[in-house]
Amino acid sequence: MPLEIYNTLTRKKEEFKPIHPGRIGVYFCGPTVYGDAHVGHAKAYITADIVNRYLRFRYPDRKVTYVQNITDVGHMTDNADVGGEDKLEAQSRKEHKHPMEVAEYYTRRYFEDMDALNILRPDISPRATGHIIEQIELIKELLAKSYAYEAGGNVYFDVSKDKDYGKLSGRKTEEQESSGRVEERSDKRSPQDFALWKRAEKGHILQWPSPWGMGFPGWHIECSAMSEKYLYYSLPKDERDKSDYMIDIHGGGLENQFPHHECEIAQSECAEGKKFAKYWMHNNMVTTGGVKMGKSLGNSAYLRDLYKQYDPLSLRFTILQSHYRSTTEFTEEAIAAADAGYQKLLGSYHRLVQATKGTERTALRSDNPLGQQFIEAMDDDFNTARALAVLYDLAAETNSAIAANEKESLAGLRATWEALAGNILGIIPSIAASNESTPSTVTDALVALLIRQRKAARDRRDFATSDAIRKELDAAGIILEDSKEGTTWRLK
RNA sequence: GGCGCCGUAGCCAAGUGGUAAGGCAGAGCUCUGCAAAAGCUCCAUUCCCCGGUUCAAAUCCGGGCGGCGCCUCCA
Numbered sequence: 001m002p003l004e005i006y007n008t009l010t011r012k013k014e015e016f017k018p019i020h021p022g023r024i025g026v027y028f029c030g031p032t033v034y035g036d037a038h039v040g041h042a043k044a045y046i047t048a049d050i051v052n053r054y055l056r057f058r059y060p061d062r063k064v065t066y067v068q069n070i071t072d073v074g075h076m077t078d079n080a081d082v083g084g085e086d087k088l089e090a091q092s093r094k095e096h097k098h099p100m101e102v103a104e105y106y107t108r109r110y111f112e113d114m115d116a117l118n119i120l121r122p123d124i125s126p127r128a129t130g131h132i133i134e135q136i137e138l139i140k141e142l143l144a145k146s147y148a149y150e151a152g153g154n155v156y157f158d159v160s161k162d163k164d165y166g167k168l169s170g171r172k173t174e175e176q177e178s179s180g181r182v183e184e185r186s187d188k189r190s191p192q193d194f195a196l197w198k199r200a201e202k203g204h205i206l207q208w209p210s211p212w213g214m215g216f217p218g219w220h221i222e223c224s225a226m227s228e229k230y231l232y233y234s235l236p237k238d239e240r241d242k243s244d245y246m247i248d249i250h251g252g253g254l255e256n257q258f259p260h261h262e263c264e265i266a267q268s269e270c271a272e273g274k275k276f277a278k279y280w281m282h283n284n285m286v287t288t289g290g291v292k293m294g295k296s297l298g299n300s301a302y303l304r305d306l307y308k309q310y311d312p313l314s315l316r317f318t319i320l321q322s323h324y325r326s327t328t329e330f331t332e333e334a335i336a337a338a339d340a341g342y343q344k345l346l347g348s349y350h351r352l353v354q355a356t357k358g359t360e361r362t363a364l365r366s367d368n369p370l371g372q373q374f375i376e377a378m379d380d381d382f383n384t385a386r387a388l389a390v391l392y393d394l395a396a397e398t399n400s401a402i403a404a405n406e407k408e409s410l411a412g413l414r415a416t417w418e419a420l421a422g423n424i425l426g427i428i429p430s431i432a433a434s435n436e437s438t439p440s441t442v443t444d445a446l447v448a449l450l451i452r453q454r455k456a457a458r459d460r461r462d463f464a465t466s467d468a469i470r471k472e473l474d475a476a477g478i479i480l481e482d483s484k485e486g487t488t489w490r491l492k
Numbered sequence: 493g494g495c496g497c498c499g500u501a502g503c504c505a506a507g508u509g510g511u512a513a514g515g516c517a518g519a520g521c522u523c524u525g526c527a528a529a530a531g532c533u534c535c536a537u538u539c540c541c542c543g544g545u546u547c548a549a550a551u552c553c554g555g556g557c558g559g560c561g562c563c564u565c566c567a
Contacts, residue, residue, distance in 0.1 A: 028567090029567080031566095031567075032565080032566080037567090039567090040566080040567045042567085043567065044567035045567075047567090169562080169563085170495060170496075171494075171496095171562090171563070219565080252567070253566075253567030254496095254497090254562075254567080255562065255565095255566060257562075258495085258562065258563065259562095259563080259564090282567095284561090285561075285567075286567085287560080290498095290559060291559090292561065294567090295567095318504085321504065321506095321514090321515070322504080322506085323506075325497095326506090327498080327560085327561090328504090329504065331503085331504085333516090333517095334503070335504095336503095336516080336517095337503065337504055337515070337516035338504070338515075339516090340515080340517085341504095341514085341515040341516060342515090344515085344516095347529075347530095348530095377506095383506075385505060385507095385513090386506060386507085386514080388506095388514070389505095389506075389514035391514095393514090396531090399529095399530060400530090402530090403530070403531080461525075463526070466526095467525095467526075467527085470527080470528090474528095479528070479529090480528080481527090481528055482524075482526095482528075482529090483523090483528095483529075483530085484524095488529090490529095
């Protein structure tokens with residue numbers, strides 16, 4: 001069974017067929033770094049991370065290159081046609097910092113927040129400000145081919161010249177209600193035309209020289225320029241010439257479908273005379289009470305605030321419990337329920353690690369039935385909800401194998417856990433660190449001593465003492481569990 | 493106004509023609525001094541409502557009702 005991906009371009013699931021030999025190019029739209037990452041970013045980049053991780057697992061012989069931009073040129077707070085404010089500059093004024101300082105600060109914090117969610121860093125994180133030249137070159141190409149026009153230091157894309165415009169979103173712009181948002185003062189020929197290059201008004205800090213004067217790039221051109229540079233022009237020319245498309249997968253949040261992605265397609269395809277991305281993926285949003293959580297809606301939550309209350313991996317797990325194309329209902333109750341289930345899985349895995357201490361590591365076997373079910377679920381458009389259901393079967397199997405002390409099967413189970421839950425879903429905390437490690441030999445010895453004291457108390461039926469020991473250890477974050485084989489302990 | 497999505501148990505959630513995955517919560521049991529952990533069992537005759545197509549529909553079609561997203565920066 002092949003991997004199938006739901007393609008927004010065709011509105012159906014399609015078999016994934018990479019376009020260039022030996023490699024796969026993936027691009028997801030990254031954040032604008034003028035504020036901290038919130039839950040919506042978590043869903044978007046966990047989705048991208050799952051795509052990235054699964055492709056690497058599924059195509060071990062191909063080089064997967066995952067590119068995700070950092071937008072450090074501020075887009076507009078409102079209508080850019082009448083000089084709305086640059087978001088980065090607005091933030092820089094608020095913080096009394098240079099816009100680049102603001103961008104640097106939030107970029108670092110962004111990566112910290114994503115690291116906590118166990119999201120693998122992109123292979124390349126290109127900054128928009130580092131690719132002004134490439135963007136200008138692309139605009140020049142569009143002007144040369146008459147897909148764009150200049151008007152008073154601004155350059156606009158002429159939508160009427162692109163017959164394919166609207167193919168991703170299914171929109172014909174002229175049918176859109178103007179709703180009073182389109183400014184009459186604009187020097188655009190038509191309201192649906194969009195900016196490729198904007199003239200810098202006085203006081204605008206971020207600006208660069210261009211053939212059209214001092215200015216800054218439009219809101220969509222960076223993604224076209226950078227995705228082409230790293231995923232298409234980095235290929236040998238003969239390979240480029242052989243393919244109909246430039247990059248394999250391009251993704252982002254649903255709200256970017258229009259206008260952002262539509263404009264990217266228009267720019268890239270008109271400039272290059274070739275199809276842009278073959279598969280378009282869009283993740284749905286995070287809701288609370290059924291309503292989108294969003295920065296501008298004031299109901300969003302910053303990840304670093306949530307981390308004070310929840311384990312970041314629990315949040316990751318919560319998001320993986322719903323499909324990326326469905327909304328994720330994000331409430332305290334939903335997170336708590338997901339976390340309870342997640343802890344159960346982790347408990348099973350941790351007992352397995354204890355039970356397999358010192359045994360030889362094995363690789364995931366391809367004939368593993370649960371592994372096959374898991375892959376089948378992931379092959380179906382990255383259905384992580386179904387894939388997680390398989391992990392509960394794996395946990396049940398693991399628990400009974402540990403109880404029956406089936407040494408032979410334990411090593412295989414551990415390999416299965418680490419491949420599926422660890423490498424692909426990324427929900428096992430620091431595999432490398434947890435490997436064979438215990439908190440410390442000192443702690444080990446001290447707890448063992450207390451366990452012996454408690455056993456002595458229990459043997460003489462002094463339950464007041466034994467319960468007191470258990471209770472005090474519990475207060476210290478150590479949980480004792482009695483079984484026929486004796487007492488084991490774990491950290492809370 | 494245009495484009496699009498969704499409505500599945502108390503909660504989260506998969507399923508898009510073959511007779512309702514999974515998790516949480518809840519109930520009972522096993523084990524146990526008690527607890528925890530684990531295991532077993534139960535927990536939607538039914539998928540917002542009404543019609544239609546079909547041997548068969550949560551799934552397809554039509555019509556309602558309700559909720560939401562995009563069309564402005566937004567993951």
